[in-house]
């Protein structure tokens with residue numbers, strides 16, 4: 001009996017990191033990706049380079065050009081591997097909240113229906129497997145923007161007396177009665193379904209609500225891939241536009257390797273329908289201006305940027321994930337890469353022109 005791991009979005013940032021990571025632990029890695037990222041964001045965001053890199057370097061990797069909206073094609077793949085499938089990492093998505101408003105139906109069918117298709121295939125063909133879903137902090141909508149924030153010189157920060165000051169925002173924040181953006185709403189639908197397949201059907205499902213997920217394997221573009229795109233502009237001199245909040249908005253940033261290592265810990269001792277905030281937390285976060293300065297330090301040149309007063313709809317002013325719940329369930333997990341490591345790696349990947 002072979003041990004198989006199925007990874008959707010296998011040419012993307014999280015998917016490709018998962019392919020490399022899990023190729024050590026499984027006999028066969030089955031990737032699913034139809035390069036829809038190029039349809040969403042244009043040629044510069046194509047993930048074809050990453051697919052070819054993986055096919056050339058990972059011996060036990062098989063890739064399928066399947067659209068996760070196509071349940072018939074998914075069915076024949078799940079039938080082929082059946083109960084040999086022990087782990088599913090579902091990372092294929094339409095990932096941008098700006099883009100979602102252009103084509104809400106496409107966004108919803110990829111993010112919500114696509115996830116349901118995969119859950120059903122898992123329930124029918126390999127119900128004992130672990131199912132991991134990469135959700136997002138956008139499921140909390142703009143609720144974080146109503147926290148008591150104070151303006152500091154280079155960033156917004158939460159009031160020191162608030163319970164979230166020490167570790168960041170935990171999973172108890174409401175996902176209800178808030179403006180999610182169209183993207184946030186499709187991700188909430190999927191997030192809830194993944195929980196439900198754990199709670200109702202008793203399957204091993206885990207929801208990881210990402211902050212900014214990042215790393216050198218991101219095909220960064222203006223609408224998605226914050227640090228990757230910022231560094232690209234820092235190197236090329238292309239203009240970077242900062243949208244609103246005085247450029248002091250704070251995001252936490254987790255290296256895709258650290259996230260995938262969370263998946264690995266979860267898979268070894270899975271729970272049913274569990275939810276975790278998964279970001280850089282207090283360990284790795286920055287404001288837009290702070291990130292810009294670090295890019296300038298690394299490249300040794302001034303960035304070409306412009307400030308636009310209008311913020312992105314539903315964008316967070318301050319987001320720092322509290323990962324204490326995950327750490328309490330999986331105490332051996334810890335971060336490996338901080339913000340400087342991440343930006344330095346992205347810089348060298350661009351310089352080597354891997355993309």
Ligand SMILES: NC(=O)c1ccc[n+]([C@@H]2O[C@H](COP(=O)([O-])OP(=O)(O)OC[C@H]3O[C@@H](n4cnc5c(N)ncnc54)[C@H](O)[C@@H]3O)[C@@H](O)[C@H]2O)c1
Pocket residue numbers: 008009010011012013014015032033034035036037038047066067068069090091092093094095110114134135136137209210211212213214218219225226
């Ligand atoms: N990158 C972030 O900052 C971030 C933050 C929070 C959550 N997330 C979530 O994490 C997951 C992975 O994000 P990422 O940054 O790796 O995205 P990515 O765009 O780099 O990778 C997603 C991959 O999925 C593929 N894909 C898209 N639609 C598909 C379809 N219909 N069928 C098959 N393949 C399809 C794309 O071609 C792409 O290669 C997504 O669910 C995203 O919403 C990302």
